[in-house]
Every structure is written in C-alpha cells, then in structure tokens.
Amino acid sequence: MINTHHFKEKLEVEKKSLEEELGQIAIFNTETNIWEATPDKEMMGEIDDNDAADRFEDFEERSGMTTTLQTRLSDVNRALAKIENGTYGLCEVSNDPIEEDRLEANPAARTNKAHMND
Numbered sequence: 151m152i153n154t155h156h157f158k159e160k161l162e163v164e165k166k167s168l169e170e171e172l173g174q175i176a177i178f179n180t181e182t183n184i185w186e187a188t189p190d191k192e193m194m195g196e197i198d199d200n201d202a203a204d205r206f207e208d209f210e211e212r213s214g215m216t217t218t219l220q221t222r223l224s225d226v227n228r229a230l231a232k233i234e235n236g237t238y239g240l241c242e243v244s245n246d247p248i249e250e251d252r253l254e255a256n257p258a259a260r261t262n263k264a265h266m267n268d
C-alpha cells in the first residue's frame with residue numbers, strides 16, 4: 151500500500167516552490183487561470199535599440215520557463231487531486247500500480263514504468 155501522506159508532503163513542497171519560481175517570472179491571470187510571463191519593464195517604456203534584442207530574448211526565455219513550470223505545476227495539482235479522490239499511484243493507461251521508486255523520483259508520475267512513454 152502506498153503511503154500517500156508521504157507523497158502528499160513531497161507534492162506540496164514542490165507545489166510551493168513551483169509557485170514561488172513562477173511568481174518571480176510570471177503573474178497569475180485569475181480570469182484564465184494561467185500563469186503569464188511578465189514583460190520587462192523596459193519593454194513597455196523607453197529602451198535603446200541595442201538592448202531591445204537582448205530583452206526580447208529574456209522575455210522569450212521567461213515565457214518558455216513559465217510554460218515548463220506551469221506544466222509541472224498542473225501535474226503536481228493533478229497528483230494532489232488524485233490523492234484526494236483515492237486514485238493516486240495508479241497508472242493512467244493501465245490502471246496498474248505505479249512502482250514506488252518511480253513515485254519517489256517523481257511523485258507526480260501519471261503512468262507506471264511500462265507506460266512511461268505513452
């Protein structure tokens with residue numbers, strides 16, 4: 151039997167740190183429930199052309215990072231919801247138990263090892 155309490159703690163720690171990281175590069179849009187990368191202040195106002203390309207790259211980077219973190223956060227939230235409804239630790243493809251070492255490495259894993267590439 152899986153110790154869901156143990157994994158819930160791990161997931162909550164990860165959720166907190168993901169939200170902190172997102173908070174530094176993005177703002178949460180409460181209408182769409184989506185994290186949006188924040189533009190540079192300089193992009194909104196005066197900026198000389200030499201810097202413009204660099205700044206844009208920074209924003210692109212932040213957008214990419216925001217997407218990555220947001221995807222991870224939604225997996226974590228999904229796993230927490232599964233703990234609540236009693237389906238945590240079951241493969242979403244086969245419904246077989248997910249190996250404990252896999253959950254230990256990734257508590258938000260959605261599939262067991264047999265279906266990790268599905």
Ligand SMILES: [Zn+2]
Pocket residue numbers: 241242243244245246261262263264265
């Ligand atoms: Zn499976």
